[in-house]
Amino acid sequence: MNDDPTNSYTVGLNYSGFTPASGAPSVATLAPPGTGITTAAGGSASSQTIAPYSAEVVTLQPGTTATPPTTPGTPTASNVTSTGATLSWTASTSSSGLAGYDVVSVTGGTETVVASPTTNSATLTGLTPSTAYTFAVYARDTAGNRSARSGTVAVTTSAGSTGGASCKVTYTPNVWGGGFTGNVTVANTGTAPWTSWTVAFAFPGDEKVTSAWNATVTQSGANVTATSLSYNGAIAPGATTSFGFQGTWSASSASPTAFTVNGSACTTG
Known part of the structure; x- marks a missing residue:
């Protein structure tokens, strides 16, 4: 409290048996005419300047010396099916007690x-057939600290089944020097409707997909998978849908000739 009506004073603060967090603490100030209290971060845990004729309450947070868990080992995949996989990794250790792990799917910069298993393995379900995934693992301790991210593992699910349905795929390219677009028309030539679809194929050349529309398109090496979106997954018997992508090429822009839908081979035309 500063009861001087004209001068500010700087106060040094020291503590015994307590280490405050770094950064500006929360400061509640009662200033003239004394009808309200303002709260804001200000000063430091070791120094506060008190304005004339005012009072301050400084709220400190404890510092932490907690060491996060060690980094989990790079996961390995087993029992890979069309919709699931099992991951396992070398366990982490923690000085404050290990709470569990977070398994993340990595897509570009998004995780x-x-x-969130409590042991060093996880069984994943609900994956999409014929789709490439990248997974990694974090460890968590009982204090809420997270480890560094493990190495990544690439997993490609196996093909699913269309339930006996048939399909036809028409691929229409537009190629220029170093670039191309590909338009893909997918037809349900069977008797059962589809609720979703995954088209898979491989480029015979060195094409690389850079963008896509009307589908989520991923590429691993020459292998490409395209999965339906919320608005175009349902295809009735005799109906069609289409999607496309743009890409680049260097040595060869040869078109793919074999396609599958949900794991079943399709005719082309």
């Missing part, structure tokens, strides 16, 4: 938690 999505897909499992």
Whole structure:
């Protein structure tokens, strides 16, 4: 409290048996005419300047010396099916107690938690057939600290089944020097409707997909998978849908000739 009506004073703060967190603490200030209290971060845990004729309450947070868990081992995949996989990794250690792990699916710079086991393995379900995934693992301790991310593992699910349905795929390219677009028309030539679809194929050349529309398109090496979106997954018997992509090429822009839908081979035309 500063009861001087004209001068500010700087106060040094020291503590015994307590280490405050770094950064500016929360400071509640009662200033003239004394009808309200303002709260804001200000000063430091070791120094505060008190304005004339005012009072301050400084709220400190404890510092932490907690060491996060060690980094989990790079996961390995087993029992890979069309819709699931099992991941396992070398366990982490923690000085404050290990709480569990976060398994994340990595897509570019985005991470999505897909499992949070308490042991060093996880069984993943609900994956899409014929789709490439990248997974990694974090460890968590009982204090809420997270380890560095493990190495990544690439997993490609096996083909599913269309339930006996037939399909036809028409691929229409537009090629220029170093670039191309590909338009893909998918037809349900069977008797059962589809609720979703995954088209898979391989480029015979060195094409690389850079963008896509009307489908989520991923590429691993020469292998490409395209999965339906929320608005175009349902295809009735005799109906069609289409999607496309743009890409680059260097040595060869040869078109793919073999396609599958949900794991079943399709005719082309």
